[in-house]
Amino acid sequence: MTVLAATDLDRTLVHSARAAGTVVPGTVVCLERRGDVPTAMLSRRTAEDLAALDRRALWVPATTRSVTQYRRLALGRLGARPRYAVCANGGVLLVDGVADPGWEAEVRRRAASAAPIGEVARRLGASRQVDGCFLVARTTDARLDGLAPWCAGRGWRVDVDRDKVHVLPVSLTKGAAVAEVRRRTGAAHLLAAGDSPLDADLLAAADAGIQPVDGRLYASGWRADHIAVTSGRGVAAGEEIAAWLLAQAR
Ligand SMILES: [Mg+2]
Numbered sequence: 001m002t003v004l005a006a007t008d009l010d011r012t013l014v015h016s017a018r019a020a021g022t023v024v025p026g027t028v029v030c031l032e033r034r035g036d037v038p039t040a041m042l043s044r045r046t047a048e049d050l051a052a053l054d055r056r057a058l059w060v061p062a063t064t065r066s067v068t069q070y071r072r073l074a075l076g077r078l079g080a081r082p083r084y085a086v087c088a089n090g091g092v093l094l095v096d097g098v099a100d101p102g103w104e105a106e107v108r109r110r111a112a113s114a115a116p117i118g119e120v121a122r123r124l125g126a127s128r129q130v131d132g133c134f135l136v137a138r139t140t141d142a143r144l145d146g147l148a149p150w151c152a153g154r155g156w157r158v159d160v161d162r163d164k165v166h167v168l169p170v171s172l173t174k175g176a177a178v179a180e181v182r183r184r185t186g187a188a189h190l191l192a193a194g195d196s197p198l199d200a201d202l203l204a205a206a207d208a209g210i211q212p213v214d215g216r217l218y219a220s221g222w223r224a225d226h227i228a229v230t231s232g233r234g235v236a237a238g239e240e241i242a243a244w245l246l247a248q249a250r
Pocket of ligand 1: 010195
């Protein structure tokens with residue numbers, strides 16, 4: 001039986017220095033840093049479990065990172081080479097590292113009834129386009145007032161993540177992209193892990209999954225009977241999640 005394990009990355013399996021919690025020096029693997037500061041690290045045990053998961057199941061990273069940001073992660077350091085990866089919150093499906101044109105066309109088709117990204121960018125003001133799929137802006141000012149209802153009327157939605165805001169087409173989800181991978185691979189069983197409201201649809205679609213207790217999704221009150229919750233936080237939660245996925249994939 002093929003098991004597909006689709007996982008968010010940031011604050012689920014990898015953590016920045018700020019989000020990591022207590023870390024024992026010498027026990028972590030750093031996959032990305034900005035200057036001297038780690039922006040994505042995990043414990044050695046998490047790294048080993050992910051490598052084992054990658055061998056035992058079809059591990060599919062599913063991230064809101066752009067393709068460029070995803071490629072910045074030194075996943076090779078895990079000894080894992082996921083064949084499929086979902087980037088841009090489902091907007092890009094990498095197959096052997098290359099953006100899949102069929103999925104790109106499907107994403108465009110699904111977003112066709114929503115307002116064009118340029119119109120939303122004009123309403124939002126200063127913002128960054130992520131792989132042409134959605135927008136990210138800083139949450140520091142009053143531009144957010146009335147934004148959510150304005151977006152809802154145009155097929156877009158808003159997710160406020162601490163100091164930044166994601167503005168995405170309603171149709172742009174990790175769950176849809178992972179469903180496409182499931183369709184292509186014929187995977188019989190779907191496991192999922194994620195920490196944010198942008199992971200909720202993926203978790204909901206899974207046969208079983210896990211979320212960290214220190215995640216925004218958990219803080220929002222989101223629960224489901226088939227979704228476990230970690231007891232640890234930060235890097236320790238990442239370790240629990242990787243071990244849980246590996247055990248479920250046995
Ligand atoms: Mg996350």
